[in-house]
Amino acid sequence: MQRVAFVVFPGFQIMSLAAMSVFEFANLEAPVPRYDVTVVSERGGAVADSAGLRVETKPFGRTAFDTVIVCGGVGAPPPLPRVVAYLRRAVRRSRRVVSICTGAFLLGEAGLLDGRRATTHWLLARELASRFPSIRLDDDRIYTIDGPIWTSAGMSAGLDVALALVEADHGAALARTVARKFVLYHRRAGGQSQFSALLDLEAKSDRIQTALVYARRNLKRALSVDELAAAANLSARQFSRAFRSETGQSPAKAVERLRVEAARLMLDETRHPVDVVARETGFADRERMRRAFVRAFGQPPQALRRHARETG
Structure with a gap:
């Protein structure tokens, strides 16, 4: 079973956690459960999102996760030194580190995007490129994969990147089945434009x-x-x-x-x-x-x- 961690912080945007449902339904549709999903934060306990909703989390620790997914916020997250330090450790121990929306800023702070292709919400893409000039910005993609680092666009793109993770792990058939459960026409390709x-x-x-x-x-x-x-x-x-x-x-x-x-x-x-x-x-x-x-x-x-x- 693959262990997946969602990283949250005070003021994160709750829609980032919608991607958790992709792994939940992958477990329900697969012959045996494929994913063990945990929500983690700096100190553990209840963490309030941008609207004040509180989510129970476990503290950062030494647990190694196959995939670490960093949630986004309404805007660029503030400096979060302990989250950044955790991500620097995680990239050495995890197969993949993923960001949803403005979570890419935390990957940038951790140096994980240096010299890599990356994307984020189009409204903040230029700010990301300005703060981290070594990034090769793909500002009109739904998600981007560069080695072990996956970055995605606005919050709804979290569903697309999560479906892409499931497809990479367990094949297109399971990803399509999960997409149908969400009444999605299809998983959007990473290169599809952020604009409709x-x-x-x-x-x-x-x-x-x-x-x-x-x-x-x-x-x-x-x-x-x-x-x-x-x-x-x-x-x-x-x-x-x-x-x-x-x-x-x-x-x-x-x-x-x-x-x-x-x-x-x-x-x-x-x-x-x-x-x-x-x-x-x-x-x-x-x-x-x-x-x-x-x-x-x-x-x-x-x-x-x-x-x-x-x-x-």
């Missing part, structure tokens, strides 16, 4: 949001303005005016963003040829997809796929 096009477009009305969701579910279709307007129950003229007013973009540009996002995910998570990816995500051909990728990322699809495989 649907969220970033910020539709303000239900009708425009309905049209965007319809588009996301039907990317293989041509998706004319008339079709999207019908999904929103508006005339084409009303729809185009309302869409641009709410999102600041034309329907065609927004649909391209949705297609690019879906295509990048397929490139990261499958081995489908670029022609197949282009067809499945509604691009007329690979050349149109290439041009859309260059506009969005400054690189063609093949270059992004190669980078994801080299760094994932």
Whole structure:
């Protein structure tokens, strides 16, 4: 059985501990329990999170853990010398040290990110890079793996990195089963963007949001303005005016963003040829997809796929 420690500190964010449920369900779904999970802190006892909820913990000790996971806080954690000292010891005794969200700052303080690739929540990524300039920052990844050090983005990414840990330990089938228990469509790939096009477009009305969701579910279709307007129950003229007013973009540009996002995910998570990816995500051909990728990322699809495989 693999021992896993979650490291908390006063003011940690409780959502970091949601990742514990991944190991709980892995134990329930496996033929025999796979993980023994403990929450630890500097002195043990009850530790209050950022909202005042108190969590019982065990004190740091000499117990060796297979995996040590550092929780994040609402912002960058304050200096915590004993936590930093514990992490410096842990990296010598553990197979993996993992951070969720701003827990990466504590790994940085401990010197565990020196010369390594790392990520954190996009809002604080530049601060992380400024405080620890030797880090090779991947500021738009869900999670990053560099040797024994795993770092993840915002709090919800803790579920993704925990599922990735389970997959690395016990295979994709168990990770998929656990993901289904959480009603997750899939485990997001580490290289997937921290941003969602649907969220970033910020539709303000239900009708425009309905049209965007319809588009996301039907990317293989041509998706004319008339079709999207019908999904929103508006005339084409009303729809185009309302869409641009709410999102600041034309329907065609927004649909391209949705297609690019879906295509990048397929490139990261499958081995489908670029022609197949282009067809499945509604691009007329690979050349149109290439041009859309260059506009969005400054690189063609093949270059992004190669980078994801080299760094994932």
